[in-house]
Amino acid sequence: MPELPEVETIARRIAPHLLTKKLQKIVVLHQKCVRGSTTLVESACVTKVLRRAKLLLIHFDNGNSLLIHLKMTGQVLYQDEKMRLGGGHPTADWIADLPSKHTRAILEFSGNSRVFFNDMRLFGWIKVVSKLQLQQELKVFAPDVISPEISxxxxxxxxxxxxxxxxxxxxxxxxxxxxxxxxxxxxxxxxxxxxxxxxxxxxxxxxxxxxxxxxxxxxxxxxxxxxxxxxxxxxxxxxxxxxxxxxxxxxxxxxxxxxxxxxxxxxxxxxxxxxxxxxxxxxxxxxxxxxx
Ligand SMILES: [Zn+2]
Missing domain, CATH: 1.10.8.50 (Helicase, Ruva Protein; domain 3)
Structure with missing residues:
Protein backbone atom coordinates (compact mmCIF):
# COMPACT_ATOMS: atom_id res chain seq x y z
CA MET A 1 0.00 0.00 0.00
CA PRO A 2 1.41 3.39 -0.92
CA GLU A 3 2.49 5.41 2.11
CA LEU A 4 3.33 9.08 2.48
CA PRO A 5 6.53 9.01 0.36
CA GLU A 6 4.90 7.13 -2.51
CA VAL A 7 1.90 9.49 -2.72
CA GLU A 8 4.15 12.54 -2.28
CA THR A 9 6.19 11.27 -5.23
CA ILE A 10 3.13 11.01 -7.46
CA ALA A 11 1.97 14.51 -6.46
CA ARG A 12 5.40 15.98 -7.26
CA ARG A 13 5.58 14.18 -10.60
CA ILE A 14 2.16 15.12 -11.94
CA ALA A 15 1.76 18.63 -10.41
CA PRO A 16 3.86 20.54 -12.98
CA HIS A 17 1.86 18.94 -15.80
CA LEU A 18 -1.61 19.61 -14.38
CA LEU A 19 -1.29 23.13 -12.97
CA THR A 20 -3.55 25.68 -14.75
CA LYS A 21 -5.04 23.00 -17.00
CA LYS A 22 -8.81 22.75 -17.32
CA LEU A 23 -10.49 19.49 -16.34
CA GLN A 24 -12.83 19.00 -19.26
CA LYS A 25 -14.51 15.78 -18.25
CA ILE A 26 -14.34 12.84 -15.88
CA VAL A 27 -15.10 9.60 -17.67
CA VAL A 28 -16.34 7.13 -15.07
CA LEU A 29 -15.68 3.52 -16.06
CA HIS A 30 -16.55 1.95 -12.70
CA GLN A 31 -19.14 3.63 -10.49
CA LYS A 32 -17.72 2.21 -7.26
CA CYS A 33 -14.49 4.16 -7.72
CA VAL A 34 -15.88 7.65 -8.23
CA ARG A 35 -17.90 9.39 -5.52
CA GLY A 36 -19.62 12.78 -5.52
CA SER A 37 -20.83 14.90 -8.41
CA THR A 38 -18.23 15.16 -11.16
CA THR A 39 -19.83 18.41 -12.38
CA LEU A 40 -18.35 20.16 -9.31
CA VAL A 41 -14.92 20.10 -10.93
CA GLU A 42 -15.61 19.75 -14.63
CA SER A 43 -14.70 22.97 -16.51
CA ALA A 44 -12.58 24.19 -13.57
CA CYS A 45 -8.81 24.75 -13.69
CA VAL A 46 -6.21 23.09 -11.48
CA THR A 47 -4.62 25.42 -8.91
CA LYS A 48 -2.71 22.94 -6.76
CA VAL A 49 -1.73 19.28 -6.65
CA LEU A 50 -0.80 18.17 -3.15
CA ARG A 51 -0.57 15.22 -0.82
CA ARG A 52 -2.15 15.10 2.62
CA ALA A 53 -1.72 11.94 4.74
CA LYS A 54 -1.85 9.20 2.06
CA LEU A 55 -4.31 11.14 -0.10
CA LEU A 56 -3.62 12.88 -3.38
CA LEU A 57 -5.45 16.23 -3.59
CA ILE A 58 -6.20 18.21 -6.74
CA HIS A 59 -7.60 21.68 -6.02
CA PHE A 60 -9.54 23.72 -8.57
CA ASP A 61 -10.10 27.43 -9.10
CA ASN A 62 -13.80 27.19 -8.21
CA GLY A 63 -12.93 26.05 -4.66
CA ASN A 64 -13.78 22.39 -5.22
CA SER A 65 -11.32 19.49 -5.10
CA LEU A 66 -10.65 15.91 -6.06
CA LEU A 67 -9.39 13.48 -3.46
CA ILE A 68 -7.71 10.28 -4.60
CA HIS A 69 -6.92 7.33 -2.35
CA LEU A 70 -4.88 4.55 -3.95
CA LYS A 71 -5.51 1.99 -1.19
CA MET A 72 -3.84 -1.36 -2.00
CA THR A 73 -3.56 -1.44 -5.79
CA GLY A 74 -4.38 2.01 -7.15
CA GLN A 75 -2.37 3.80 -9.83
CA VAL A 76 -2.43 7.38 -11.04
CA LEU A 77 -0.90 7.77 -14.49
CA TYR A 78 -0.61 11.08 -16.33
CA GLN A 79 -0.30 10.96 -20.08
CA ASP A 80 -0.01 13.54 -22.81
CA GLU A 81 1.35 13.40 -26.34
CA LYS A 82 4.95 13.40 -25.15
CA MET A 83 5.13 11.42 -21.95
CA ARG A 84 3.60 9.26 -19.30
CA LEU A 85 4.39 9.54 -15.61
CA GLY A 86 2.84 8.82 -12.25
CA GLY A 87 3.00 5.90 -9.89
CA GLY A 88 1.18 3.67 -7.45
CA HIS A 89 0.91 -0.09 -7.44
CA PRO A 90 3.47 -1.49 -9.91
CA THR A 91 1.88 -3.58 -12.66
CA ALA A 92 2.15 -4.00 -16.40
CA ASP A 93 -0.42 -1.21 -16.76
CA TRP A 94 2.42 1.25 -16.07
CA ILE A 95 3.61 0.67 -19.60
CA ALA A 96 0.53 -0.88 -21.28
CA ASP A 97 -1.85 0.90 -23.62
CA LEU A 98 -4.36 2.96 -21.66
CA PRO A 99 -7.15 2.71 -20.79
CA SER A 100 -6.52 -0.86 -19.61
CA LYS A 101 -9.06 -3.28 -18.18
CA HIS A 102 -8.16 -1.88 -14.74
CA THR A 103 -8.85 1.76 -15.65
CA ARG A 104 -11.71 2.96 -13.45
CA ALA A 105 -11.81 6.63 -14.37
CA ILE A 106 -10.20 9.00 -16.87
CA LEU A 107 -9.70 12.67 -16.09
CA GLU A 108 -9.57 14.52 -19.40
CA PHE A 109 -7.64 17.78 -19.20
CA SER A 110 -6.97 20.56 -21.69
CA GLY A 111 -3.86 20.22 -23.81
CA ASN A 112 -4.76 16.68 -24.80
CA SER A 113 -3.62 15.30 -21.46
CA ARG A 114 -5.31 12.69 -19.36
CA VAL A 115 -4.97 11.14 -15.92
CA PHE A 116 -5.87 7.48 -15.69
CA PHE A 117 -7.01 6.07 -12.37
CA ASN A 118 -6.39 2.32 -12.46
CA ASP A 119 -7.16 -0.12 -9.67
CA MET A 120 -7.12 -3.89 -9.92
CA ARG A 121 -8.90 -4.58 -6.66
CA LEU A 122 -11.40 -1.69 -6.56
CA PHE A 123 -10.57 -0.51 -3.04
CA GLY A 124 -9.21 2.86 -4.20
CA TRP A 125 -11.39 5.83 -4.95
CA ILE A 126 -11.74 9.31 -6.33
CA LYS A 127 -14.00 11.70 -4.43
CA VAL A 128 -15.28 15.04 -5.71
CA VAL A 129 -15.75 17.46 -2.83
CA SER A 130 -16.66 21.06 -2.09
CA LYS A 131 -14.43 23.16 0.16
CA LEU A 132 -16.61 22.35 3.18
CA GLN A 133 -16.70 18.62 2.40
CA LEU A 134 -12.92 18.66 2.02
CA GLN A 135 -12.52 20.02 5.54
CA GLN A 136 -14.79 17.25 6.82
CA GLU A 137 -12.85 14.58 4.94
CA LEU A 138 -9.49 15.74 6.27
CA LYS A 139 -10.69 16.17 9.86
CA VAL A 140 -10.14 12.48 10.62
CA PHE A 141 -6.40 12.77 10.00
CA ALA A 142 -3.86 13.97 12.49
CA PRO A 143 -1.22 16.32 11.05
CA ASP A 144 1.33 14.61 8.81
CA VAL A 145 4.16 13.01 10.72
CA ILE A 146 6.61 15.40 9.03
CA SER A 147 4.51 18.46 9.90
CA PRO A 148 5.87 20.84 12.59
CA GLU A 149 2.49 20.39 14.30
CA ILE A 150 3.66 16.95 15.46
CA SER A 151 5.77 18.27 18.32
ZN1 LIG B 1 21.06 -5.20 15.08
Missing amino acids: SEYFFGKLQQTRRPIKIVVMDQSVAAGVGNIYANDALHLSKLHPARLANSLSRPESDAVLVALQEVIYLGIAHQGATIHSFRHIDGFAGTYQDITRVYGRDGKLCQTCRTKIKKIKLGGRGTYFCPTCQPSSKSRDTALEL
Whole structure:
Protein backbone atom coordinates (compact mmCIF):
# COMPACT_ATOMS: atom_id res chain seq x y z
CA MET A 1 0.00 0.00 0.00
CA PRO A 2 1.41 3.39 -0.92
CA GLU A 3 2.49 5.41 2.11
CA LEU A 4 3.33 9.08 2.48
CA PRO A 5 6.53 9.01 0.36
CA GLU A 6 4.90 7.13 -2.51
CA VAL A 7 1.90 9.49 -2.72
CA GLU A 8 4.15 12.54 -2.28
CA THR A 9 6.19 11.27 -5.23
CA ILE A 10 3.13 11.01 -7.46
CA ALA A 11 1.97 14.51 -6.46
CA ARG A 12 5.40 15.98 -7.26
CA ARG A 13 5.58 14.18 -10.60
CA ILE A 14 2.16 15.12 -11.94
CA ALA A 15 1.76 18.63 -10.41
CA PRO A 16 3.86 20.54 -12.98
CA HIS A 17 1.86 18.94 -15.80
CA LEU A 18 -1.61 19.61 -14.38
CA LEU A 19 -1.29 23.13 -12.97
CA THR A 20 -3.55 25.68 -14.75
CA LYS A 21 -5.04 23.00 -17.00
CA LYS A 22 -8.81 22.75 -17.32
CA LEU A 23 -10.49 19.49 -16.34
CA GLN A 24 -12.83 19.00 -19.26
CA LYS A 25 -14.51 15.78 -18.25
CA ILE A 26 -14.34 12.84 -15.88
CA VAL A 27 -15.10 9.60 -17.67
CA VAL A 28 -16.34 7.13 -15.07
CA LEU A 29 -15.68 3.52 -16.06
CA HIS A 30 -16.55 1.95 -12.70
CA GLN A 31 -19.14 3.63 -10.49
CA LYS A 32 -17.72 2.21 -7.26
CA CYS A 33 -14.49 4.16 -7.72
CA VAL A 34 -15.88 7.65 -8.23
CA ARG A 35 -17.90 9.39 -5.52
CA GLY A 36 -19.62 12.78 -5.52
CA SER A 37 -20.83 14.90 -8.41
CA THR A 38 -18.23 15.16 -11.16
CA THR A 39 -19.83 18.41 -12.38
CA LEU A 40 -18.35 20.16 -9.31
CA VAL A 41 -14.92 20.10 -10.93
CA GLU A 42 -15.61 19.75 -14.63
CA SER A 43 -14.70 22.97 -16.51
CA ALA A 44 -12.58 24.19 -13.57
CA CYS A 45 -8.81 24.75 -13.69
CA VAL A 46 -6.21 23.09 -11.48
CA THR A 47 -4.62 25.42 -8.91
CA LYS A 48 -2.71 22.94 -6.76
CA VAL A 49 -1.73 19.28 -6.65
CA LEU A 50 -0.80 18.17 -3.15
CA ARG A 51 -0.57 15.22 -0.82
CA ARG A 52 -2.15 15.10 2.62
CA ALA A 53 -1.72 11.94 4.74
CA LYS A 54 -1.85 9.20 2.06
CA LEU A 55 -4.31 11.14 -0.10
CA LEU A 56 -3.62 12.88 -3.38
CA LEU A 57 -5.45 16.23 -3.59
CA ILE A 58 -6.20 18.21 -6.74
CA HIS A 59 -7.60 21.68 -6.02
CA PHE A 60 -9.54 23.72 -8.57
CA ASP A 61 -10.10 27.43 -9.10
CA ASN A 62 -13.80 27.19 -8.21
CA GLY A 63 -12.93 26.05 -4.66
CA ASN A 64 -13.78 22.39 -5.22
CA SER A 65 -11.32 19.49 -5.10
CA LEU A 66 -10.65 15.91 -6.06
CA LEU A 67 -9.39 13.48 -3.46
CA ILE A 68 -7.71 10.28 -4.60
CA HIS A 69 -6.92 7.33 -2.35
CA LEU A 70 -4.88 4.55 -3.95
CA LYS A 71 -5.51 1.99 -1.19
CA MET A 72 -3.84 -1.36 -2.00
CA THR A 73 -3.56 -1.44 -5.79
CA GLY A 74 -4.38 2.01 -7.15
CA GLN A 75 -2.37 3.80 -9.83
CA VAL A 76 -2.43 7.38 -11.04
CA LEU A 77 -0.90 7.77 -14.49
CA TYR A 78 -0.61 11.08 -16.33
CA GLN A 79 -0.30 10.96 -20.08
CA ASP A 80 -0.01 13.54 -22.81
CA GLU A 81 1.35 13.40 -26.34
CA LYS A 82 4.95 13.40 -25.15
CA MET A 83 5.13 11.42 -21.95
CA ARG A 84 3.60 9.26 -19.30
CA LEU A 85 4.39 9.54 -15.61
CA GLY A 86 2.84 8.82 -12.25
CA GLY A 87 3.00 5.90 -9.89
CA GLY A 88 1.18 3.67 -7.45
CA HIS A 89 0.91 -0.09 -7.44
CA PRO A 90 3.47 -1.49 -9.91
CA THR A 91 1.88 -3.58 -12.66
CA ALA A 92 2.15 -4.00 -16.40
CA ASP A 93 -0.42 -1.21 -16.76
CA TRP A 94 2.42 1.25 -16.07
CA ILE A 95 3.61 0.67 -19.60
CA ALA A 96 0.53 -0.88 -21.28
CA ASP A 97 -1.85 0.90 -23.62
CA LEU A 98 -4.36 2.96 -21.66
CA PRO A 99 -7.15 2.71 -20.79
CA SER A 100 -6.52 -0.86 -19.61
CA LYS A 101 -9.06 -3.28 -18.18
CA HIS A 102 -8.16 -1.88 -14.74
CA THR A 103 -8.85 1.76 -15.65
CA ARG A 104 -11.71 2.96 -13.45
CA ALA A 105 -11.81 6.63 -14.37
CA ILE A 106 -10.20 9.00 -16.87
CA LEU A 107 -9.70 12.67 -16.09
CA GLU A 108 -9.57 14.52 -19.40
CA PHE A 109 -7.64 17.78 -19.20
CA SER A 110 -6.97 20.56 -21.69
CA GLY A 111 -3.86 20.22 -23.81
CA ASN A 112 -4.76 16.68 -24.80
CA SER A 113 -3.62 15.30 -21.46
CA ARG A 114 -5.31 12.69 -19.36
CA VAL A 115 -4.97 11.14 -15.92
CA PHE A 116 -5.87 7.48 -15.69
CA PHE A 117 -7.01 6.07 -12.37
CA ASN A 118 -6.39 2.32 -12.46
CA ASP A 119 -7.16 -0.12 -9.67
CA MET A 120 -7.12 -3.89 -9.92
CA ARG A 121 -8.90 -4.58 -6.66
CA LEU A 122 -11.40 -1.69 -6.56
CA PHE A 123 -10.57 -0.51 -3.04
CA GLY A 124 -9.21 2.86 -4.20
CA TRP A 125 -11.39 5.83 -4.95
CA ILE A 126 -11.74 9.31 -6.33
CA LYS A 127 -14.00 11.70 -4.43
CA VAL A 128 -15.28 15.04 -5.71
CA VAL A 129 -15.75 17.46 -2.83
CA SER A 130 -16.66 21.06 -2.09
CA LYS A 131 -14.43 23.16 0.16
CA LEU A 132 -16.61 22.35 3.18
CA GLN A 133 -16.70 18.62 2.40
CA LEU A 134 -12.92 18.66 2.02
CA GLN A 135 -12.52 20.02 5.54
CA GLN A 136 -14.79 17.25 6.82
CA GLU A 137 -12.85 14.58 4.94
CA LEU A 138 -9.49 15.74 6.27
CA LYS A 139 -10.69 16.17 9.86
CA VAL A 140 -10.14 12.48 10.62
CA PHE A 141 -6.40 12.77 10.00
CA ALA A 142 -3.86 13.97 12.49
CA PRO A 143 -1.22 16.32 11.05
CA ASP A 144 1.33 14.61 8.81
CA VAL A 145 4.16 13.01 10.72
CA ILE A 146 6.61 15.40 9.03
CA SER A 147 4.51 18.46 9.90
CA PRO A 148 5.87 20.84 12.59
CA GLU A 149 2.49 20.39 14.30
CA ILE A 150 3.66 16.95 15.46
CA SER A 151 5.77 18.27 18.32
CA SER A 152 7.70 16.28 20.88
CA GLU A 153 5.07 17.13 23.53
CA TYR A 154 2.17 16.21 21.28
CA PHE A 155 3.67 12.85 20.30
CA PHE A 156 4.68 11.87 23.82
CA GLY A 157 1.19 12.87 25.03
CA LYS A 158 -0.40 10.55 22.46
CA LEU A 159 1.87 7.63 23.46
CA GLN A 160 1.07 8.15 27.12
CA GLN A 161 -2.63 7.66 26.40
CA THR A 162 -2.44 4.08 25.11
CA ARG A 163 -1.14 0.63 26.00
CA ARG A 164 -1.14 -0.50 22.37
CA PRO A 165 2.21 -1.63 20.90
CA ILE A 166 4.28 1.32 19.68
CA LYS A 167 4.36 0.02 16.09
CA ILE A 168 0.57 0.00 15.89
CA VAL A 169 0.34 3.49 17.41
CA VAL A 170 2.78 5.07 14.94
CA MET A 171 0.66 3.68 12.08
CA ASP A 172 -2.54 5.15 13.57
CA GLN A 173 -3.51 7.98 11.18
CA SER A 174 -5.29 9.82 14.02
CA VAL A 175 -1.96 10.06 15.91
CA ALA A 176 0.26 11.13 13.00
CA ALA A 177 -0.70 10.77 9.34
CA GLY A 178 1.26 9.11 6.57
CA VAL A 179 3.13 6.25 8.26
CA GLY A 180 2.48 2.71 7.04
CA ASN A 181 4.11 -0.64 7.59
CA ILE A 182 7.41 -0.14 5.75
CA TYR A 183 8.43 3.10 7.43
CA ALA A 184 7.08 2.09 10.87
CA ASN A 185 9.32 -0.99 10.88
CA ASP A 186 12.38 0.93 9.80
CA ALA A 187 11.81 3.85 12.18
CA LEU A 188 11.61 1.50 15.18
CA HIS A 189 14.88 -0.15 14.17
CA LEU A 190 16.47 3.28 13.82
CA SER A 191 15.23 4.27 17.29
CA LYS A 192 16.29 0.88 18.76
CA LEU A 193 12.87 0.07 20.18
CA HIS A 194 11.09 -3.26 20.08
CA PRO A 195 7.93 -2.91 17.94
CA ALA A 196 5.76 -4.58 20.61
CA ARG A 197 6.78 -2.18 23.39
CA LEU A 198 3.67 -0.69 24.92
CA ALA A 199 3.35 2.92 23.84
CA ASN A 200 2.85 4.26 27.35
CA SER A 201 6.01 2.51 28.59
CA LEU A 202 8.22 4.74 26.44
CA SER A 203 10.24 7.41 28.23
CA ARG A 204 10.27 10.94 26.87
CA PRO A 205 13.71 10.43 25.24
CA GLU A 206 12.47 7.16 23.68
CA SER A 207 9.36 8.90 22.37
CA ASP A 208 11.52 11.69 20.91
CA ALA A 209 13.79 9.11 19.30
CA VAL A 210 10.81 7.40 17.60
CA LEU A 211 9.44 10.70 16.28
CA VAL A 212 12.82 11.79 14.90
CA ALA A 213 13.33 8.34 13.35
CA LEU A 214 9.88 8.39 11.72
CA GLN A 215 10.62 11.76 10.16
CA GLU A 216 14.06 10.62 9.04
CA VAL A 217 12.84 7.46 7.29
CA ILE A 218 9.91 9.29 5.69
CA TYR A 219 12.24 11.95 4.25
CA LEU A 220 14.61 9.22 3.10
CA GLY A 221 11.64 7.49 1.45
CA ILE A 222 10.69 10.71 -0.37
CA ALA A 223 14.30 11.18 -1.49
CA HIS A 224 14.17 7.66 -2.97
CA GLN A 225 10.77 8.35 -4.58
CA GLY A 226 9.09 5.80 -2.34
CA ALA A 227 9.30 2.05 -2.29
CA THR A 228 8.23 -0.24 -5.12
CA ILE A 229 7.83 -3.78 -3.89
CA HIS A 230 6.69 -6.16 -6.55
CA SER A 231 8.07 -8.76 -8.88
CA PHE A 232 7.10 -6.61 -11.85
CA ARG A 233 10.19 -4.79 -13.12
CA HIS A 234 11.19 -3.04 -16.35
CA ILE A 235 9.26 0.05 -15.38
CA ASP A 236 11.98 2.63 -15.76
CA GLY A 237 11.31 6.03 -14.33
CA PHE A 238 8.31 4.95 -12.27
CA ALA A 239 9.70 2.74 -9.53
CA GLY A 240 11.01 4.12 -6.27
CA THR A 241 14.14 2.65 -4.73
CA TYR A 242 13.54 2.78 -0.98
CA GLN A 243 12.92 -1.01 -0.98
CA ASP A 244 16.63 -1.46 -1.76
CA ILE A 245 17.76 0.37 1.37
CA THR A 246 15.24 -0.70 4.03
CA ARG A 247 16.76 -1.24 7.48
CA VAL A 248 14.61 -4.22 8.50
CA TYR A 249 11.44 -4.22 6.40
CA GLY A 250 11.33 -7.30 4.17
CA ARG A 251 14.73 -8.47 5.44
CA ASP A 252 13.84 -11.37 7.74
CA GLY A 253 16.65 -13.90 7.90
CA LYS A 254 19.16 -11.34 6.61
CA LEU A 255 21.78 -9.71 8.82
CA CYS A 256 21.16 -6.45 10.67
CA GLN A 257 23.36 -3.78 9.09
CA THR A 258 24.23 -2.43 12.54
CA CYS A 259 25.16 -5.58 14.50
CA ARG A 260 25.02 -8.57 12.08
CA THR A 261 22.26 -10.35 14.07
CA LYS A 262 19.62 -12.12 11.97
CA ILE A 263 16.50 -10.01 11.52
CA LYS A 264 13.32 -11.63 12.83
CA LYS A 265 9.78 -11.42 11.52
CA ILE A 266 6.66 -11.60 13.69
CA LYS A 267 3.02 -10.61 13.21
CA LEU A 268 1.76 -7.61 15.10
CA GLY A 269 -1.77 -6.34 14.51
CA GLY A 270 -1.92 -8.74 11.55
CA ARG A 271 0.99 -7.03 9.78
CA GLY A 272 4.47 -8.36 9.05
CA THR A 273 6.78 -6.89 11.66
CA TYR A 274 10.56 -6.98 11.30
CA PHE A 275 13.14 -6.23 13.97
CA CYS A 276 16.65 -6.98 15.14
CA PRO A 277 16.55 -8.87 18.46
CA THR A 278 19.90 -7.35 19.49
CA CYS A 279 19.36 -3.70 18.51
CA GLN A 280 15.70 -3.76 19.55
CA PRO A 281 15.53 -5.94 22.67
CA SER A 282 12.20 -6.59 24.34
CA SER A 283 12.56 -4.87 27.68
CA LYS A 284 10.79 -5.87 30.90
CA SER A 285 7.98 -8.25 29.96
CA ARG A 286 5.32 -5.97 31.46
CA ASP A 287 6.24 -3.41 28.84
CA THR A 288 5.77 -5.61 25.80
CA ALA A 289 2.61 -6.91 24.23
CA LEU A 290 3.97 -10.32 23.29
CA GLU A 291 5.73 -13.27 24.81
CA LEU A 292 9.00 -13.21 22.95
ZN1 LIG B 1 21.06 -5.20 15.08
